[in-house]
Amino acid sequence: MIEISNLTFGYSKKKLLFKNLNLKLQMGHIYGLLGKNGAGKSTLLKNLAGLVFPLEGQCKLKGYRAADRLPGFLQELFFIPEEIYLPGTSAVQFAQSTAHFYPKFDEGQYFRMLAEFDVPQTSILSKLSFGQQKKVMIAFGLATNTTLLIMDEPTNGLDIPSKAKFRRIIAGALTEERCIIISTHQIRDLDSLIDSLLIVHEQEIVLNKSLDEIAERIYFGSSALLDKEMVLYEEPHRIGLNTMSVNHNEVFSKVDMELLFSAVISDHKSVINHLN
Amino acid sequence: MNNIFNLRRFSQLFIKHTQEYYKTYLLSVGVIVALLAAILGFISYVSDGNLGVKSQYAIFFFFFIGAGSIFTSMIFSELGNSRKSITMLMLPASHFEKYLVAWIYSFLIYQLVFTLSFYAVDLIVLMLQNSGTDEKMALLDLQSAGTPYGMALIAFAVLHGITFLGAVFFEKLHFIKSACLVAVFGLFIILINQPLANVILGVKLEKVVPFAHAAIKEADNYYALEPQSSIKPIMIGMTYTIVMILWIGAYFKLKEKQV
Numbered sequence: 001m002i003e004i005s006n007l008t009f010g011y012s013k014k015k016l017l018f019k020n021l022n023l024k025l026q027m028g029h030i031y032g033l034l035g036k037n038g039a040g041k042s043t044l045l046k047n048l049a050g051l052v053f054p055l056e057g058q059c060k061l062k063g064y065r066a067a068d069r070l071p072g073f074l075q076e077l078f079f080i081p082e083e084i085y086l087p088g089t090s091a092v093q094f095a096q097s098t099a100h101f102y103p104k105f106d107e108g109q110y111f112r113m114l115a116e117f118d119v120p121q122t123s124i125l126s127k128l129s130f131g132q133q134k135k136v137m138i139a140f141g142l143a144t145n146t147t148l149l150i151m152d153e154p155t156n157g158l159d160i161p162s163k164a165k166f167r168r169i170i171a172g173a174l175t176e177e178r179c180i181i182i183s184t185h186q187i188r189d190l191d192s193l194i195d196s197l198l199i200v201h202e203q204e205i206v207l208n209k210s211l212d213e214i215a216e217r218i219y220f221g222s223s224a225l226l227d228k229e230m231v232l233y234e235e236p237h238r239i240g241l242n243t244m245s246v247n248h249n250e251v252f253s254k255v256d257m258e259l260l261f262s263a264v265i266s267d268h269k270s271v272i273n274h275l276n
Numbered sequence: 277m278n279n280i281f282n283l284r285r286f287s288q289l290f291i292k293h294t295q296e297y298y299k300t301y302l303l304s305v306g307v308i309v310a311l312l313a314a315i316l317g318f319i320s321y322v323s324d325g326n327l328g329v330k331s332q333y334a335i336f337f338f339f340f341i342g343a344g345s346i347f348t349s350m351i352f353s354e355l356g357n358s359r360k361s362i363t364m365l366m367l368p369a370s371h372f373e374k375y376l377v378a379w380i381y382s383f384l385i386y387q388l389v390f391t392l393s394f395y396a397v398d399l400i401v402l403m404l405q406n407s408g409t410d411e412k413m414a415l416l417d418l419q420s421a422g423t424p425y426g427m428a429l430i431a432f433a434v435l436h437g438i439t440f441l442g443a444v445f446f447e448k449l450h451f452i453k454s455a456c457l458v459a460v461f462g463l464f465i466i467l468i469n470q471p472l473a474n475v476i477l478g479v480k481l482e483k484v485v486p487f488a489h490a491a492i493k494e495a496d497n498y499y500a501l502e503p504q505s506s507i508k509p510i511m512i513g514m515t516y517t518i519v520m521i522l523w524i525g526a527y528f529k530l531k532e533k534q535v
Contacts, residue, residue, distance in 0.1 A: 046535065049366065050365075051362060051365060051366070051534060051535045052534045052535065053532075053534060069365060069366075069371065070279040070370065071277065071279050071282070071285065071368045071369055071370050072277050072279050074366060074367065074368035074369075075368040077366075078366075079362065079366050081358075081359070081362050083358070083359045084359060084363075085357070085359035085360045085362070085363050087296045088296075088299075089295070089296070093295070097291070097292040097295050097296070098292065098367070100288055101285070101288065101367060101368040101369065102368065
């Protein structure tokens with residue numbers, strides 16, 4: 001289990017990004033981390049990875065404190081930042097020199113994913129396009145089979161067919177012993193991929209719910225079908241309204257993450273209160 | 277699992293570092309060899325084949341500490357680039373192992389490679405120089421009392437300690453910033469040295485060289501105070517203690533590195 005307890009963090013003590021933040025993440029889930037620009041998504045991920053140190057509180061993974069960055073902790077975590085660096089070696093040489101640091105690394109899985117992403121195995125990585133480099137990093141990260149896989153804006157630089165492959169590969173790589181966190185501002189890229197949603201807003205995690213829980217409590221639809229009193233949030237689109245309403249009748253609807261995110265960041269407390 | 281040091285993990289890290297940087301290091305060795313050949317050859321040429329041992333030692337000394345300081349200041353250059361530093365810091369090896377790889381390359385391997393490169397170039401220059409004359413010039417002997425390796429090593433160790441810490445501490449322009457810091461600190465020491473020595477000894481001194489020499493002038497008599505030779509090991513010990521403090525500081529700075 002991944003646990004953040006009483007985390008207070010800021011690049012300066014006067015301007016805090018998080019204050020007394022608490023969060024528990026469970027194995028076997030793919031979390032989507034959403035937030036406005038500057039809300040602190042990348043910073044939260046860096047705190048989890050031990051790349052920045054909290055002013056107060058701590059992040060823990062399997063009993064290891066993230067800020068200590070001990071080998072036992074690093075073996076259980078793979079972090080794919082938004083901007084990546086790969087050395088001037090081939091994908092094969094990269095695996096030969098780096099894979100043995102990860103005890104659960106699966107070489108077959110790595111090469112299968114490279115093939116699926118159409119990445120040449122013998123080309124020099126530093127000379128590949130940004131999108132191709134990103135695919136190598138995603139394939140390597142998944143093949144490490146670490147307990148926690150953190151991806152910050154992984155779909156940046158990927159073309160449309162690669163995004164579809166990315167969703168398929170990620171979904172196939174999830175196991176009960178693994179937790180994946182994906183941060184993005186392109187919410188559509190997470191469609192049919194994540195099963196839990198985290199929204200960071202104004203120094204806090206305002207939402208940490210599975211999509212099933214959200215769908216149980218909120219009905220996503222159009223205004224024409226709804227009792228106006230039940231509407232929690234609505235947003236106009238070209239031919240009508242998108243709405244979120246109390247799901248009294250327990251009717252299943254697909255969670256509109258974009259709409260939910262808009263409601264949360266525009267301070268519609270009724271939505272958050274209803275969900276929490 | 278040992279989270280501080282594991283020989284297998286350290287070996288893997290050392291091999292990985294070597295595989296990723298051997299081209300850069302080989303290129304650096306090539307540059308050093310070319311520069312040494314140019315300077316040793318030039319001096320031999322302009323002095324009509326009189327490249328003596330003292331000249332060889334002076335070139336060895338200044339190249340050794342100069343090139344070593346520049347090389348050391350770049351050994352943690354990844355930490356100045358957020359993309360590279362994330363890759364480095366997230367690799368499952370301990371801070372100590374990462375530190376040790378950088379230390380071995382910049383302190384031990386550098387000394388070995390530089391000394392071998394110097395002797396290879398020096399030997400060729402002397403062979404060419406001695407081939408046409410009867411008066412043969414001797415090869416530099418770093419074990420001789422007049423041209424000791426120990427003196428070059430102390431100077432290099434101090435500069436290594438400073439630039440090693442600077443390499444972790446500064447994010448960019450490691451060498452220039454470290455050199456500026458040394459210059460400012462040196463200037464400060466020079467400025468306070470004489471007044472401080474005057475206060476300690478209670479007389480107005482004519483000249484003071486830190487740890488080495490003080491001169492007093494009374495009437496027309498000039499007295500030179502020099503440390504006894506028995507104090508030399510203490511001074512060497514103090515110097516290496518400072519170097520150790522700088523190395524330990526670099527380790528803790530690496531441990532606390534944030535991206």
